[in-house]
Amino acid sequence: MVSDRLSVTFAALADPTRRAILARLASGEATVTELAAPFRMSLPAVSKHLKVLEHAGLISRGRSAQWRPCRLEAAPLLAADDWLEQYRRHWSESFDRLGEHFGQAGPDASGEPTPRTTSHQQEGPSS
Amino acid sequence: MVSDRLSVTFAALADPTRRAILARLASGEATVTELAAPFRMSLPAVSKHLKVLEHAGLISRGRSAQWRPCRLEAAPLLAADDWLEQYRRHWSESFDRLGEHFGQAGPDASGEPTPRTTSHQQEGPSS
Numbered sequence: 298m299v300s301d302r303l304s305v306t307f308a309a310l311a312d313p314t315r316r317a318i319l320a321r322l323a324s325g326e327a328t329v330t331e332l333a334a335p336f337r338m339s340l341p342a343v344s345k346h347l348k349v350l351e352h353a354g355l356i357s358r359g360r361s362a363q364w365r366p367c368r369l370e371a372a373p374l375l376a377a378d379d380w381l382e383q384y385r386r387h388w389s390e391s392f393d394r395l396g397e398h399f400g401q402a403g404p405d406a407s408g409e410p411t412p413r414t415t416s417h418q419q420e421g422p423s424s
Numbered sequence: 425m426v427s428d429r430l431s432v433t434f435a436a437l438a439d440p441t442r443r444a445i446l447a448r449l450a451s452g453e454a455t456v457t458e459l460a461a462p463f464r465m466s467l468p469a470v471s472k473h474l475k476v477l478e479h480a481g482l483i484s485r486g487r488s489a490q491w492r493p494c495r496l497e498a499a500p501l502l503a504a505d506d507w508l509e510q511y512r513r514h515w516s517e518s519f520d521r522l523g524e525h526f527g528q529a530g531p532d533a534s535g536e537p538t539p540r541t542t543s544h545q546q547e548g549p550s551s
Contacts, residue, residue, distance in 0.1 A: 304439055311435035
C-alpha cells in the first residue's frame, strides 16, 4: 500500500552516500563491508543507508544471513527517468534561450561558436 | 556554498505536490493563487512548497511584490537526468533478463505472446 513510490525513490536519492552506493553497485554486487570501505563509515551507518535504499526498491539483498550481497535494482530509477522525461523539452528550450542570449549578440559578425558556459554559472539575463 | 545540489534537487522532487506544481509550471508561468487552486491547499502551504522549489533552483519568481509569477527552471532537472543516465543500461539489462525469464520458459511450445507483468510484480526467479 505504498501510495507514492516516486517520492520514496527521490528521497532515497537525496543523499550523496546513497548515490555513491548505487554507483558502486552499478559495477556489480557487493557486501556491506565492501560498500563501507570507501566511505570511512561504520557498518551500522552504511546499513542504515542500505535500509533506505532497500525500502525504496533501489537495491535487493541476498538471503544468506552472513553473506547478504547487495544488488542494484534499476526499476525505480526507470520510473524517475520517465518522470523527468516530460521536462526534457524544457531544458532544451532553456539552453536554446541561453544560446540565443550568448550567441546571437553577433554570431555572424564574429563567426565564433557560441561560448560554452555551464548551466549553473549562467550570467543574469540582463545585468 | 551549496555543496550538493543534486541532493537538494532530489529532496525537492520527493513530494507529489511539488512535482504537480512543476508539472503545472511546465505549461507556463503561474501565480501562487493559480498554483494553489487545484490542490485544495492554503496559500501558505503552497508558498512553503514554492520556497523549497525555489531553494532548489527548480523555479524562479518574478520581482514584483504583488504579482510574483512562478516559472519552471529546468537546469536542476537536467543535472538529475544526467545522473540517471549512467543507470540506463542497467534497467535495459534488467528488462532483458525479465524478458528472458518470462519469454524463454517456452515461447515456442505455446506460441503465446510473452505474458505481460509489471516490473514490480515479477515472480521469484525459480518458483
